[in-house]
Amino acid sequence: MNDTRIFTVRPAGFADVETIFGLIKEHPQELLARPVYDIVQNVDRFLVCECEGQIVGTVSWGILPEIGVAMQPTVEIKSLAVRPGYMRCGIGRRLVGAAIEHVQLLAPTQIIVLTFTPEFFRKLGFREVAKASLMHKLYMGCINCAKYDSPFTCPEVAMALAT
Numbered sequence: 001m002n003d004t005r006i007f008t009v010r011p012a013g014f015a016d017v018e019t020i021f022g023l024i025k026e027h028p029q030e031l032l033a034r035p036v037y038d039i040v041q042n043v044d045r046f047l048v049c050e051c052e053g054q055i056v057g058t059v060s061w062g063i064l065p066e067i068g069v070a071m072q073p074t075v076e077i078k079s080l081a082v083r084p085g086y087m088r089c090g091i092g093r094r095l096v097g098a099a100i101e102h103v104q105l106l107a108p109t110q111i112i113v114l115t116f117t118p119e120f121f122r123k124l125g126f127r128e129v130a131k132a133s134l135m136h137k138l139y140m141g142c143i144n145c146a147k148y149d150s151p152f153t154c155p156e157v158a159m160a161l162a163t
């Protein structure tokens, strides 16, 4: 049967913060939890996907001035989450596509992601890069994670959007 639901991607607003917070927390294995105040402070770097008045997905991006050329830093796609009952309907693809459109206006050196689902990002044009090229980012991200003894034994994959 055809899926007739309408999915709309739009910029997030303050009224969405609590829902975004909950959505990210629904995926503790794949995503770093983000404090409410971090989401509030960065709400203009979040997009949400709505379906029938409900938020069913979110994505955000972060600027990494410590990686890349001065004035043209690297941008990381992060906090990508789709509500479990809505997965495999094209929402993740739409959210990442819209985030890339926003980010490309900034003309970053590269757009990266750290992910446990490299197959999904490969379909969207990302290719694996050496983790060692993102050491500062790994240090900052991994400092709050106790699951692995080193970022190099962690199965998370570093990828960059192929240009």
Ligand SMILES: CC(C)(COP(=O)(O)OP(=O)(O)OC[C@H]1O[C@@H](n2cnc3c(N)ncnc32)[C@H](O)[C@@H]1OP(=O)(O)O)[C@@H](O)C(=O)NCCC(=O)NCCS
Residues within 6 Å of the ligand: 027, 030, 031, 078, 079, 080, 081, 082, 083, 086, 087, 088, 089, 090, 091, 092, 093, 094, 113, 114, 115, 116, 117, 119, 120, 123
């Ligand atoms: C990963 C995630 C965002 C994918 O979102 P989604 O809406 O289910 O993905 P889409 O429906 O847009 O899928 C796009 C394509 O990727 C494929 N795909 C989706 N999830 C995949 C997965 N886990 N493994 C492999 N391929 C996957 C789809 O089959 C589809 O392929 P097609 O175009 O050939 O049909 C979603 O599963 C999720 O929220 N996971 C938990 C949090 C997470 O892992 N976030 C990413 C952290 S970087």
